[in-house]
Amino acid sequence: MLGKFKRSRQVDDDFLTRTIEEAVLKKVQNGFDPERVGELISKAVPELIDEMSPQLAASLMKDNRRLRAVKRGDRKYDRRLQKRWGRALDLYVLIHTLCAELGEKTAHKERDGLTPTQEYTLEALTGLHVSACRVAGEVLTLLSHGHPRGALARCRTLHETAVIAGVIADSASDSDHSDLAERFLDHEIIGLRRDARQFQKDHATLGEEPLEQAYLDELDRKYNEVITKYGADFKREYGWAKKFSPNDNLRALEEKASLSHIRPHYQWASSEVHCGARGLSRNFVEYRGIVVRDAGKTNVGLIDPASMALNSLMQVTFSLAVEGAPEGSDFEAVLCMRAVDEIRSACCNAFIDAQVEIDQAERKILERMQRKAPKL
Structure with a gap:
């Protein structure tokens, strides 16, 4: 090119x-x-x-010749990537579709006589599942076009979603913490007010009109209500979880959700989100004996983001359809989740097989290059 x-x-x-x-x-x-x-x-x-x-x-x-050349190259690259990874990506699509359908079916069940706690739990878990499905779809798009590191960055969000869904589902049947979903939903006002105040501070520099004072006053009123209701700690980033976890941070919630073992992958994904020196070293890759800076697409490294994304998506789906269901888990939901888990195993194996094929092909190319290299 x-x-x-x-x-x-x-x-x-x-x-x-x-x-x-x-x-x-x-x-x-x-x-x-x-x-x-x-x-x-x-x-x-x-x-x-x-x-x-x-x-x-x-x-x-x-x-337009440059643009046409780039687009032509992208199409050819995507076709080659699909040829190598197509089976694995197709199984990813199937899992994503099944999880979305199961979540939609669970959310739209006819439910009469739900308690306020059950309604809050269902609303929170449904919203988290919608977010997880959308982000998992973004991961798929990035993987399908040779951007596994971008996909890994989105996996960070999926992991956080899985953790929050897990603790909310677990607390639904805990009388001491059954209000966790309500706290989580009420915490929205903290972020809204913070963002509004920041915008009001910078609107002139941005060339935007200021927010209406009536809107700001309403945010302040709602903010004061939740602080009065839950206490000053509620304003913290994870203040909604303070009662449930005195250490109100993601690491503590990971422990509560039995997902702390994912922390190394989460930290790895974080290096693709934050612009720190740690992430810069990951720009260097070895390609056929030469170390190069990877500034574009790649057809390797899809396994980890795909696996992390699918695991998180399934955990959020399980939290909604099985653990957090107001009427309790039913046979159909459990059966569907077990079937999806079987497909997930097949999908992970397909990703591994594709990487093995690429590695084998690269070894053959290197062997040919070494045979043709002039002897010193």
Whole structure:
């Protein structure tokens, strides 16, 4: 692909230099002191850039050859990736579809006479399941187009969703903490008020109109209500879980949900979310004996994000359809989850098989390259 770009006629790399030289030469011919060329250039360059950049942008936008080449390359790459990983990705689609259907069926069951606690629990778990299905679909899209690290970043959100769904489902039958779902839903106002106050502070810089004072007053009223109801600790990020877990943070909730063993994968995924030095080292990959910076697509590394995403999606689905169901788990839901788990095992094996095939093909290529390499 890079070779095609080099052979195609793109914007001349010497365009700006040539333009400056022509302008300077014209000045000298008109009697300008040659010894003051440096001064002339230092003054002319900013003005020249201001003048020429719109013309350059217009030229680039008119020439569609680069864009067509990139799109053509992407399509070819996606077809090759599908050929290698198609079976595994198809099973991922099946699991995602089954979980979504089971969640929808559970959420739309006819239920009469639910207690407020049961209604809060069902509302919270349904909302979390909807989010999990959407994010799992985003993971699938990223994997299908060669972006496993982007998929891993979304797995971080899925893990957090699985943890929260797990503790809410577990607390539903606990008389001491049966209000956890209500607390979780009421905590929305904390984030809304925080975001609104930040926007109000920065709206002028953003070029936006300020929020209406009546809206801000209403947020303050609701905020004061929940702080009065639950206490000052409720304003913390996981303040809704303070009563359930005195250490109101995700790590403590992972322990409560029996998901603390996922912490290493979660931290790995976090390095793809936050822009820290730790994540930069992951940009280096070895390709056929050469260490390169990976700035684009790759057809390896799909196993971990796929496995992490499916596990989290199934945990959220289980929390909604089995553990957190107001009437208790039923035979059909348990049977469906067991069947989905069987498919998950087959899916993970398919991902592993695809990676093994790629590794074997790469070894053969390296062996051929070594045979053809000149002997010293």
